[in-house]
């Protein structure tokens with residue numbers, strides 16, 4: 001009996017665990033280690049952050065789903081991986097620490113034959129002084145952060161209703177932050193809520209971003225087909241912000257936040273501050289912070305993980321100039337180069353390089369978005385990693401028939417504002433591939449047939465539909481595997 005150990009029960013890990021168990025059935029063990037007892041559909045946290053959904057609507061308990069599927073679940077945090085075992089045991093294991101129940105605080109060595117690391121991002125608030133829900137800004141990155149953000153937002157909305165002016169600052173809270181799409185969506189939702197209450201004249205809404213041009217979204221921007229002509233996402237994004245009455249600051253790396261004020265440096269090397277009554281700024285992302293040790297107990301973390309704490313996989317991590325980056329640098333099977341039974345799925349894998357052009361201020365501060373790590377690729381990667389692991393277990397062959405490169409994969413970004421069937425609208429952008437391939441598509445970097453932008457209510461309905469569809473799938477209800485990632 002082979003043991004497949006999955007770390008993390010987010011979009012990538014949960015998908016991987018469900019598929020691994022579905023293929024391997026009772027003959028093999030699938031174990032999930034994750035500290036949060038809930039699964040959360042992260043994209044809908046935006047709606048929690050504006051009070052249109054309750055946290056209960058975006059989460060469900062993992063334990064009953066895993067019990068039904070025959071997956072072993074440990075509510076614990078993975079601390080370190082030991083791919084060669086240790087002096088006491090030959091077999092590879094992960095040290096985990098229980099976070100609840102009678103075992104709380106105790107550690108266990110969980111053995112594995114195959115490891116899938118899907119621990120997502122560490123929300124690195126500490127990298128920016130004063131950032132985060134415990135300090136001076138809000139976050140919508142988790143459902144509890146989003147519920148807290150809504151409480152604070154209500155406060156600002158009440159002040160607006162009393163005739164008091166309020167300023168809102170939404171965007172990236174670190175010079176190298178990613179996830180611009182989520183912050184952008186939240187900014188539009190705030191503008192929508194303010195507009196719904198007819199309070200625009202009192203609200204000053206600002207978008208702050210580390211992008212060189214708006215619409216970069218960490219993927220170097222895109223040329224999209226829209227209404228029969230081709231336009232850069234810069235124009236698309238700026239016109240949407242204008243329409244929603246949102247002003248912007250670009251090329252800005254937020255380095256420090258204090259009560260009501262964000263300090264930032266821009267690419268010209270100037271230092272500025274922006275005051276706010278309410279701020280939601282996305283933190284920098286890092287890996288989960290696990291360590292790795294060899295059988296002698298020596299620390300091999302830097303061999304297994306990249307400097308940002310994300311796991312090294314089958315990518316080309318050679319340092320080379322931006323002009324020499326190639327689509328083939330990107331991984332397709334997510335296998336660790338040092339330990340071939342170790343894989344990383346979703347945000348947990350280290351990208352080979354940024355997609356947006358790296359930029360630096362005259363003071364040497366790097367200010368540009370790191371690659372976006374969206375849900376669809378995370379789910380697809382989780383699935384193919386599980387399929388390949390199951391294939392190895394069943395055939396004994398170390399080959400990988402299933403591949404999923406971000407250079408071949410498309411993605412859809414739905415930026416939806418408002419809620420319900422009549423009151424919402426969305427900007428939908430699809431890009432294919434996510435990472436531009438200038439060799440294959442020398443003119444535009446992507447296939448223009450599938451790289452489009454549309455604004456209207458259809459996209460909003462799609463987002464609402466996806467909320468229910470993906471939660472249905474994640475609950476592993478009848479026919480779940482037929483629903484695409």
Ligand SMILES: Cc1cc2nc3c(=O)[nH]c(=O)nc-3n(C[C@H](O)[C@H](O)[C@H](O)COP(=O)(O)OP(=O)(O)OC[C@H]3O[C@@H](n4cnc5c(N)ncnc54)[C@H](O)[C@@H]3O)c2cc1C
Pocket residue numbers: 007008009010011012013033034035036042043044045046076077078079118119120121140141142179182288290345346347348373374375376378412413414
């Ligand atoms: C507000 C917001 C809105 C978004 N909207 C969209 C959208 O509309 N469309 C889209 O495609 N993408 C969207 N995204 C991005 C999407 O949510 C992520 O791509 C996706 O969640 C990544 O999946 P993941 O499994 O890699 O990480 P996560 O979903 O973060 O899951 C990581 C898992 O690992 C667990 N974990 C962490 N540390 C450890 C540890 N040490 N040991 C064990 N387990 C651990 C966590 O508890 C969690 O279960 C949004 C993101 C945010 C923040």
